[in-house]
Amino acid sequence: MNAMTNPLSMFDVKDKVALITGASGAFGMVAARILAGAGCNLVLAAGNQKALDAIAEECRTLGAAVCAVNTRPSDEGACQALVDEAVNTFGQLDILVVASGMNKVAPINDMAPETFESVMDANVTQSWLLARAAAGQMKAQGQGGKIVLVSSARGLLGHPAGYTAYCASKAATDGITKALGCELGPTGITVNAIAPTVFRSPLTAWMFEDTEKAKEVRKGFLARVPKGRLGEPEDLAGPLLFLASKASDFYTGHILYADGGYTAG
Structure with a gap:
C-alpha cells in the first residue's frame, strides 16, 4: 500500500478546492493559512471586507489561488451561491470548513429570545445549510469530500458566565456532525468537527x-x-490537515478536541 511506504502522501491536499466561511475570523484565518500553505485552491468568504482582503492576499503570497467573496452564509441562497462560486471558479469542491459563527454572552434572564435565536442561527442553522449545499455538490462529483465544522469544548461542557446560547449551539453542532457522519458515510463524504478550547x-x-x-x-x-x-494557532494545523485530507478517510462523525486535555479531566 502506498500509505505504508509513503505515509505523508495521505496528508496531501495540493490542488484540492476548499471553501472556508468566516475566513476573517480567528479560526477561519488559521484554516486559510494552513490550507493555502498545503497547496489548496481557496474560496474565502467573510463579511468583513478589509479583513477578508488581508487574509486573501496573505494566502496568495503562500502560493494559493484565491477567490474572496464578501458575504456571510446567512440563508440557503447565500450558502448555495458560495458552493457555486467554488465550482464556477475552480471546477469542483473538495473541502468545506465552516468557521463562521458568533457568541453572545448574558445570564439567561438578561438574554432576549431573539439573541438566543441569533446565536443558534449563526452556529447551527448556517452550518447545516452549508453542509447541505456542499454535500449536494460533492455527491454529484462522486469522489467523496471533506466537511469540517467548528465546535468547541463548550459543546461538551457548560460555563457559568452566561453561555447558554453558545453551549447549546455547539452541542447542536456536535449532533449535526455525528448525524451527517452517519448519513453521508456511504457516499465517501466525511463529516467531522474540531472543538478548540481557548487559543x-x-x-x-x-x-x-x-x-x-x-x-x-x-x-x-x-x-x-x-x-x-x-492553545496556539499552530495547535490547530495538524487536526485540520488530518480532517481535510485522505488521512481521515475512515474517520467520520467525530469531534476532535484541540484542548490540551481540558475535556479529559
Missing part, C-alpha cells in the same frame, strides 16, 4: 498578557488543562 487570537490576546487580570484568569483555566498552557 491565541485577536479576541483572546488579552488572556496571554502579563497583567494581573490575565494571570488570574489563566490560573483558574489552566488548573483544568493537563498540558498547562493555552
Whole structure:
C-alpha cells in the first residue's frame, strides 16, 4: 500500500478546492493559512471586507489561488451561491470548513429570545445549510469530500458566565456532525468537527498578557488543562490537515478536541 511506504502522501491536499466561511475570523484565518500553505485552491468568504482582503492576499503570497467573496452564509441562497462560486471558479469542491459563527454572552434572564435565536442561527442553522449545499455538490462529483465544522469544548461542557446560547449551539453542532457522519458515510463524504478550547487570537490576546487580570484568569483555566498552557494557532494545523485530507478517510462523525486535555479531566 502506498500509505505504508509513503505515509505523508495521505496528508496531501495540493490542488484540492476548499471553501472556508468566516475566513476573517480567528479560526477561519488559521484554516486559510494552513490550507493555502498545503497547496489548496481557496474560496474565502467573510463579511468583513478589509479583513477578508488581508487574509486573501496573505494566502496568495503562500502560493494559493484565491477567490474572496464578501458575504456571510446567512440563508440557503447565500450558502448555495458560495458552493457555486467554488465550482464556477475552480471546477469542483473538495473541502468545506465552516468557521463562521458568533457568541453572545448574558445570564439567561438578561438574554432576549431573539439573541438566543441569533446565536443558534449563526452556529447551527448556517452550518447545516452549508453542509447541505456542499454535500449536494460533492455527491454529484462522486469522489467523496471533506466537511469540517467548528465546535468547541463548550459543546461538551457548560460555563457559568452566561453561555447558554453558545453551549447549546455547539452541542447542536456536535449532533449535526455525528448525524451527517452517519448519513453521508456511504457516499465517501466525511463529516467531522474540531472543538478548540481557548487559543491565541485577536479576541483572546488579552488572556496571554502579563497583567494581573490575565494571570488570574489563566490560573483558574489552566488548573483544568493537563498540558498547562493555552492553545496556539499552530495547535490547530495538524487536526485540520488530518480532517481535510485522505488521512481521515475512515474517520467520520467525530469531534476532535484541540484542548490540551481540558475535556479529559
